[in-house]
Amino acid sequence: MARIRNIWRIDPFSLRVRLTVGIAAVSALGLSSVAIWTIWQMQQILIGSHKRYVEEIAQRLPRDAEIYSEMFSVATGIQKAIDNLANSQTFLWVISPDGINRAKSVNLNAMDTTAIALLSLRQVPASPQVFAINHRYFVMCARTLRVNGKSWGQLFIAQDISDEQTMFLAVVQSLGVTSLLILMAITVAIALYIQRSLQPLMQINQLAAKVSAADLGQAKLQCDRAPTEVRELARTYNMMLERLAAAWEQQEQFVSNVSHELRTPLTIVYGYLQSVLRRETNLTTTQRDALETAASEADRTIRLLQDLLDLARADSGHLHFHIEAVPLNALVAEVAGMAQQYSNREIAIEANDEIIVLADRHRLKQVLLNLIDNAVKYSDFSLPITLKLDQLEQARIQVCDRGVGIPLQQQARIFERFYRVDESRATSGYGLGLSIVKTLVDGMGGCVTVASRLGEGSVFTITLPIAV
Template identity: 25%
Template sequence: MFKKIQMRLTWMNAISYFIFLVLFLTVFYVSFAQILNKVQENMVESYAANNTDKFFNIYKGPPKPPNRFELEVDQVSFFYVISKDLEILYGEELHEGFNKVLQTNLTPVETKQFKRYEYEGETLLVMTQAVRMKGETLGYIAVGQNVTLYEALLQNVLILLVMLLIVSSIGIGLLSYFLAKKSMAPIQISYEQQRQFVANASHELRTPLAVIYSSLELFEEQMKQQGTNYPRDTMDDMKNEANYMNEMLSSLLTLTRSDQNQIELNINEVDLSNVIIQRTRRFAKTVQHLAFQLDVADELMVEADKILVEELLYILLKNAVTYTQEGTVSVRAYEEVGLAKIEVADTGIGIAEEDLPYIFERFYRADKIRNKSGTGLGLAIGKVITELHNGQIYVQSELSKGTTFTIELPLKHK
């Protein structure tokens, strides 16, 4: 039980830290990318501002031969002069032929426009803007820089952050496991002490209870022999309370052994059909106010502890009878997809929808309508027995319409 809780805490802590780390690294990467992009754009704008006179002189000076492009292989910045008709007139470029790529993507711009191009394995950032004089647009310029190194830097940062995320996730998992184990330690110690106390108290109290019950029977017999008129209902109440306490102690011992994995199973091949029929018929003989219906398929063979399976059936039948004043208790068993399915249904008072998720918890009681006799441990023990046999138990119920418990047990392989 504690292992499951510890692993659940570990996963909850790890997932929480992981989500926080992912968000933090994402914000960091996006912010870094935006800053790096702004730095690149500022460098291009700075180059354009520092060469403003040069661009105006090209427009005002002797006309350059059209389509004349000079290669500047030792620089990282380049530019192109563009006419109002979006024809590239002149330029100093880093990569021969890039002007053709730029020409096909030119559009008129009123403000600065940035665009990235992948060309010959490198990344080029190009800013296009209009050149105006006295309110008149002379043409356009396209100014750019080779930003391949910056893109490589951004990619390396991304790889580093991913590696950091992986390493941190492993560390977070280990740290979460350690913290969960640390936080569970005092709870586990307290629980172990409580469980040991319950086990010891249950063992110690069974003997005096047995003595009290046997003494009551002896006292009752002596009263009969002496002809003493002792109130019968008082004697019955005392015996019922003794039985009730003995039943609770037996249930506590069963759950304690289950928590300590000390329940020994005597696994054999069991004809579940026969067990269900016999147990139901024996139980029905003790109940006069209800009708019992049986619908059990033949030869439902399972590998199980017969005594525990009978106890499981007894728990469900007793639960059905306890909360059904009149009507029918139906027991149905059939095969479905390699499973033996057992349904115990009643027409009793039912269970509220908000109580259904908790009815298999120890000592849990639903509303006061269902708060009758019993220890509040029967269904918890039923779930333990079902899980010991690698099965599952379900419940469906509706107030005033009845309850159906369904058990699934693996069938024996033929």
């Protein structure tokens, strides 16, 4: 059902809608042109035959009147010629120059409204034309009637075509409805055909939305039956993914190698600095401060390299977890004690029941230390940091501080690598701590989120599966 809704979802700016509307408009123009031409031709055939018939009567009646006038008077001859040519659908009458009705066909004797309207007409063209009178249709013309070289007035001829015109209008209406239905069917067929033709483009879009750094090498788009242009696009897209996968692999390898190669000598340097600080008693204050600063920076650089190494291992799938049942209350108490000792901050724990979680003890401890360290950096020294433990369907750990908070528009990015909310108030670090937290929590089958308000503090929430 979701796929059907997506197919028929209308986006006025999409290529599918634009092509459908464009082709449907051209089809409508062509279909309407054919329909109009067909209607015109039908009209010409229908009206043309009646016009010719009326024209023939207009030419024949004077000759017939002259023949009858040889045996009768001219007036009688005209009447007999009219009676001979009139029928139920043909009306003839003669009006003298002074407006007197000299002769008329028998079917005009029934003085209904139509007959009265016909007899009252005066302005009728010489060439046959269609007139609408009292919801009826007539082909009419008027000619000067000359018999034996003398003018006897105006001859009016009217051919009733109401039945044919009604049938013609019904045919036109049916043709219009049929054309509309055909146009709708064509539009639907065009939409489905374009939808099918653009399916490879939709696959490219869906694949691009799902591709991540971890599966660059495996992501491939297959469009063997697609149009040539789409196949070329898919081939170019696959080549781009291959280049990105190679570049990403080289970057991961570089970061891993550099982190590994630099960590060992820096660890040695840090060890020697600590040894000198512990054993030498004749150092001046300046020398001791310099050595302590060097040792602190070396330690910070070692931790940075360890974070980079962990991220590189996670990207390559080589970051392993030892998942076991871990007593969460005891672990949190241990971490809180460690953090309170090195930060000299008050760290409170709120917990009721004993909670056992499935996690990697060492990695979970690293996660909590990172979050507590983050809370220490961005909250006032006099304010406590609270660790809350509870469980519903999963175990939940909350690290709460009452610090500066995080802007809402930046909360979605704080777990990105090297991202720092505000460089001007950042105290230390390289923006890897929260990225490490998310990587480790995800690796243990959990989830980490943040809720924060400026000036009120932040709450980082970790959910982990419970050991059954």
